[in-house]
Amino acid sequence: MRAYFYVALLLLLLFGGISGYLYNTFSTLASMDFTPPPVRVAVATAREETWPSTLAAVGSIRATRGVNLAAETSGEIINISVNSGEQVVAGQLLLTLNDSVEQASLRRARANLVLARQLFERDASLIRQQSIPQSQLDRSRADLDVAIASLAEIEAQLDNKRIVAPFAGSVGIIDVKRGDYIENGTAITTLQDLRELEIDFSVPARHFPSLRKGLPITVRTASSDRSYAAILEAVDVAVDPGTRNLALRAALQESDGLLPGMFAELRIDLQQPRQVITLPETAVSYSLQGDTVFAVEEDADGLLVNPRVVKTGVVRDGRIAISSGVMVGDRIASVGQNKLYRGARIVAEDNPPAFTQ
Template sequence: MTKGTTKRMIVMLLLVGLVFGGIYGFQQFRNKMIQKAIKGQGMPPQAVSTTVAQTSVWQPAVEAVGNLRAASGASLAAEVGGLVTAIHFESGETVKAGQLLVELNAAPLKAQLEQLKAAAALARQNYERDSAQLKVQALSQAAVDADAANLKSAQAQVAAQEATIAQKSIRAPFAGRLGIRQIDLGQFLAAGATIVNLQKLDPMYLDFSVPQTQIDLVHVGDKIAVQTSAMPGRTFTGSISAIEPLVDTATRNLRIRARIPNAKGELLPGMFATARVDEGGKREYITLPNSAIAYNPYGSTVYIVKDGGKGADGKPKLSVEQRFVTTGATRGDQVAVLTGLKAGETVVTAGQLKLHNGAPVFVNNSVPAANNPNPEVKDE
């Protein structure tokens, strides 16, 4: 290798070293400037909405929805077929238990009944005559036993015929209100065909379900308030009459039945209703809007706004502190906080996604969080 070639290689190595040295130095300078900027100015504050935690008086209650059903209800039908010869009711009429509603043609059966009664009367006479002869040893015991069997058979045939005739008369099995009549005079009514619907409207039953976490809040005999959209503003009172002793394995809910007086018949079977069961006396809870709570697998958290004094510009320096809380019952848009929070503390209600413990914030409450204990659904 000549001296000229060696000098060129040295020069090239020096140039490469200068280039890489310049790049490294520039990166170090940039990192120092970024760190200095972060240390001097900090991260920009995040916009959040806030509310002040307040103490509210709550009435602990269990609320659920369910369906109303009559104390007794049935679609009346004939056990046997026949021609309709008489109708003794009108649609919508209130009837008593055992009241005759419909008669079917029973003339042929009644004629056969007279024949069977005559045969039964003859069988009785034979039995009584032979029994008298048995006393004087004029007839064997076997003959009298045969007469007794014939008498019982004849009486059974009479009873069976009377039962068949009774099936031709359809009566109300219980007192209640009839629905719309579905038969007409003179038509042939097949066995099992519906005649009319009968419902006993007083009392009414409300069947609803509660989750297994609220089982200890409902008991037989507890008072219940019932409302239905069919009669806005009206509240009906009743009491819990039965609790299913089995939790549904599919939903983990427990079925409850409440008994509601309905003397005026205003509540009807099939109505959708809301039930409320108050539990114990009124209590005081610290409440927050539900949007303030971050529900996580490891626990529920909130962000508390802390005042860090005033900055160089004279404005307050605010930061947040993440805190674990224990939540309780909910009421509309509100949730009760049992532990981890004091009344009067300022809590973030919106903007939590970009926050971390100690993050700077500034407050913008132009859009307040929903905090209504009794929100109403509005039709748009």
């Protein structure tokens, strides 16, 4: 019996020691503070700014004077007077087709005109002497008119054998060569006056009341980092029934570095400034549930943040317009939101060296 007593006493002491150790351990843990440390974030203040009302669009650049040159008649090319990419002046000869038949017809028409004029002048002299009837003079006058018309017809045919520049500009790549036989309408090259360019584009028809001739436009292209100035030149008088878009045309104020056919991004200044509440663009977190910001609040223990769903607008120079959810003067976490949650304690840094807004 005594042996059992000692065993029971030993077990009691053993379990008592373990229980005491566990009690001390859990008491120590219970007295410890496991609250996460404050999160260091950058904070920005919502402010009111005056922003211009703008309208974005895309379009295609074209030359104010630009044409695709084609032949008006068929024939063999006997001469090409310019090179691809060359500058030409208005009226300069570009290409000549075989005109040997027309040249022979021209010489015959000129000879017929000389003869018809001589006969008319002789008959006009004889009619004054009353040596011939009036009908003969009328026939001579008609023959003279026919000869003049025939000569004009031959000269017009000769003109169709020559392609000339309708205005000064730059010749594109010439797609034909000497000796080629071309048909009526065959494309030869393009002629573009690169000194004056314009942009054709369209916007939804609902913006028509805000549009008027003369509005300033900022233009950007993929070919350059610079911006180009343009002016709204024309607004179409009808809406496309297929797209419900309204066609517009803008005139570029400068053309250096631009070519017809380039894609352009446009921003039209509607000249209707408006007051907006803005924040740094980095302050907004985007998600499927909605755009969110973390608003800084203060209580007895310090600063904390809570999320707010906001409605955002356009972005301009790194700042974003907020149309609802934020008031002027509200302090919003602008950098470091990925570490935040509802009720998180923070250390606010209005101008932290480690952050850039």
